[in-house]
Amino acid sequence: MELLLAIVSGVLYASGLYLMLRRRLAQLIIGLSLLSNGSNILILSAAGVTRGKPPLIAEGIAMEQYADPVPQSLILTAIVIGFGVLAFSLVLAHRVHHSTGSDDIDTIGSDSATASSDQPDRA
Amino acid sequence: MLLALPILLPLLTAIGLHLLPQRSRLLRVVAFAGSLGALAATASILVRVQQAGIQVLQVASWPAPFGITLVADVFSAVMVVMVSIIGVAVTGASFAGVDPRREALGYHPLIQVVLMGVAGAFLTGDIFNLYVWIEVMLIGSFVLMSLHRTRAQLQAAFTYVGLNLLASAFLLTAIGLLYGQAGTLNLADLARAWPERRTPGLDAALSMLFLTAFGIKAGLFPLFFWLPASYHTPPAAVGALLAGLLTKVGVYAMIRVFTLLFPDPNAIVYTVVLVLSAITMVVGLIGALAQRDFRRVLSFNLVGHIGFTTVGLALWTPAALGGSILYVLHHMLVISTLFLVSGLFLRRRRTTDLRALGGLYRSQPAVACLALIPLFSLAGIPPLSGFVAKVAVVGPMIASRQYLLATVSLAVSLLTVLSMARLWEESFWKPAPVPLSSSAPQARLGVPILAPIAFLVSLTIALTAFAGPVSSVTTRAAEQLLDRNAYLRAVLGEGVTRAAR
Numbered sequence: 001m002e003l004l005l006a007i008v009s010g011v012l013y014a015s016g017l018y019l020m021l022r023r024r025l026a027q028l029i030i031g032l033s034l035l036s037n038g039s040n041i042l043i044l045s046a047a048g049v050t051r052g053k054p055p056l057i058a059e060g061i062a063m064e065q066y067a068d069p070v071p072q073s074l075i076l077t078a079i080v081i082g083f084g085v086l087a088f089s090l091v092l093a094h095r096v097h098h099s100t101g102s103d104d105i106d107t108i109g110s111d112s113a114t115a116s117s118d119q120p121d122r123a
Numbered sequence: 124m125l126l127a128l129p130i131l132l133p134l135l136t137a138i139g140l141h142l143l144p145q146r147s148r149l150l151r152v153v154a155f156a157g158s159l160g161a162l163a164a165t166a167s168i169l170v171r172v173q174q175a176g177i178q179v180l181q182v183a184s185w186p187a188p189f190g191i192t193l194v195a196d197v198f199s200a201v202m203v204v205m206v207s208i209i210g211v212a213v214t215g216a217s218f219a220g221v222d223p224r225r226e227a228l229g230y231h232p233l234i235q236v237v238l239m240g241v242a243g244a245f246l247t248g249d250i251f252n253l254y255v256w257i258e259v260m261l262i263g264s265f266v267l268m269s270l271h272r273t274r275a276q277l278q279a280a281f282t283y284v285g286l287n288l289l290a291s292a293f294l295l296t297a298i299g300l301l302y303g304q305a306g307t308l309n310l311a312d313l314a315r316a317w318p319e320r321r322t323p324g325l326d327a328a329l330s331m332l333f334l335t336a337f338g339i340k341a342g343l344f345p346l347f348f349w350l351p352a353s354y355h356t357p358p359a360a361v362g363a364l365l366a367g368l369l370t371k372v373g374v375y376a377m378i379r380v381f382t383l384l385f386p387d388p389n390a391i392v393y394t395v396v397l398v399l400s401a402i403t404m405v406v407g408l409i410g411a412l413a414q415r416d417f418r419r420v421l422s423f424n425l426v427g428h429i430g431f432t433t434v435g436l437a438l439w440t441p442a443a444l445g446g447s448i449l450y451v452l453h454h455m456l457v458i459s460t461l462f463l464v465s466g467l468f469l470r471r472r473r474t475t476d477l478r479a480l481g482g483l484y485r486s487q488p489a490v491a492c493l494a495l496i497p498l499f500s501l502a503g504i505p506p507l508s509g510f511v512a513k514v515a516v517v518g519p520m521i522a523s524r525q526y527l528l529a530t531v532s533l534a535v536s537l538l539t540v541l542s543m544a545r546l547w548e549e550s551f552w553k554p555a556p557v558p559l560s561s562s563a564p565q566a567r568l569g570v571p572i573l574a575p576i577a578f579l580v581s582l583t584i585a586l587t588a589f590a591g592p593v594s595s596v597t598t599r600a601a602e603q604l605l606d607r608n609a610y611l612r613a614v615l616g617e618g619v620t621r622a623a624r
Contacts, residue, residue, distance in 0.1 A: 039295045042300070045303075046303025070302070074308075085288060089288075092265075096277045096281060105282075
């Protein structure tokens with residue numbers, strides 16, 4: 001089981017990083033979400049996989065006979081954060097596409113000089 | 124309880140700002156009052172830490188390795204004081220006017236969220252909690268960065284978001300692996316348990332993962348490219364907030380985690396830190412010389428000077444680490460001031476392109492002299508704080524016989540002088556370009572826009588005048604960092620205390 005999880009998280013890291021190296025926004029976002037899923041699985045497998053054991057310690061039970069609940073709560077927190085960030089970056093990508101008509105990262109800001117002098121930000 | 128205030132006050136202020144009637148004057152006053160309150164709280168934390176040693180708060184009374192611990196040693200206390208000082212300056216700067224659209228989209232609460240995240244990252248004693256606070260701070264800064272309209276700003280926001288999320292994924296990976304081996308997340312408990320479990324391979328892998336994650340946040344050499352690509356686009360006050368605080372969180376986390384978890388000064392990772400710091404200085408400052416925009420020059424200077432703040436970790440002596448901490452303090456103040464100064468150009472000329480600036484010394488000599496102080500302080504001209512901080516960083520290098528490193532640092536200081544002199548010449552001294560000055564309306568620079576700059580400049584001068592006491596504080600901070608026992612005793616409490624006595 002650990003071996004399988006290790007391979008899965010390795011594949012997720014590799015494909016996530018590969019997608020992040022592409023120039024398109026959609027692939028960047030998919031890459032990011034694969035990467036965060038990969039790290040979640042890595043936490044699960046690094047902390048040890050237990051099967052059919054309760055996450056509580058009753059009195060008089062040896063430490064080996066329970067499932068560590070901490071990694072699961074870490075993953076839960078990371079999933080929540082990852083979800084929020086994913087939603088945010090989807091909205092950002094939508095706005096970028098809406099205002100530029102492009103999802104190529106390198107060409108979004110190509111007319112930066114004219115754009116920023118058209119609509120200056122007040123300090 | 125006191126330790127939670129720097130986190131709770133911005134949170135309550137942010138909530139209150141959402142609930143209040145959305146009148147901009149009221150919002151600005153409340154945000155400013157919240158920042159002043161946070162400054163009072165952090166100042167009293169610093170006083171308490173100075174008098175009574177390391178302060179610890181076990182949140183919800185869960186004892187140390189099980190719950191989340193907030194810890195303030197001298198380093199943390201000094202850093203949160205700096206956070207609230209920058210908070211006061213940035214919220215004060217909003218009195219000079221904020222884009223109404225930005226204000227309607229939650230500009231004021233978001234600044235408080237960033238302040239809360241940074242303060243939490245500086246105070247927490249739990250490595251997963253550190254990750255969570257970094258995420259809180261990032262989300263706040265993401266939204267602040269992307270309340271933008273122009274294409275350049277959107278591109279900058281995306282670069283910023285993508286690279287920082289990558290760094291977070293690396294950090295999470297490192298934390299997961301660490302927990303898998305050590306079975307705890309409390310930093311003090313990790314510092315106690317990790318040395319027994321470590322293997323050379325795992326040690327190297329983890330330290331490099333942490334270095335990559337924090338290096339991206341801090342802006343170290345091969346990982347800094349997101350920073351100059353994004354920091355020149357937001358308005359001046361946001362730029363000051365991000366430039367002053369976010370990279371310093373990376374530096375802080377690096378110093379905190381490495382001193383606690385990897386206390387072997389001969390480890391290969393410290394050689395890597397040393398080399399990367401030196402390259403960061405050189406590349407950042409050479410990059411700054413190639414730029415033709417005030418805020419881009421500042422961004423590259425920010426990157427270059429990060430090298431000075433991480434180099435002390437590599438040398439691993441109290442004097443060197445203390446020098447780097449002093450440099451962090453000086454750099455936070457000065458770089459924020461200079462980003463606020465860039466707001467003066469945005470107000471008067473609507474641009475920070477150096478080609479379109481100039482003539483400010485002739486029309487507003489007092490303002491120009493005010494801006495001269497942070498420019499020369501960053502350059503390290505004696506007797507300003509930059510000079511004091513550079514002496515504190517370079518002196519220990521010579522003491523540790525790192526002559527090549529000292530030479531590189533001094534050469535880089537020369538490049539900084541060149542870069543700052545060029546900024547001064549191009550933006551203040553040279554005559555105003557004729558077509559722009561005749562066509563564009565010359566907005567007045569009133570008290571609201573100058574007061575935050577004057578506040579930070581006066582603190583820079585204070586840092587110069589009280590350099591002795593401040594550097595003794597930073598040296599104590601460094602001694603505490605390098606002697607981990609005080610930290611362990613304070614956090615883990617009775618058992619460890621009894622064992623140590």
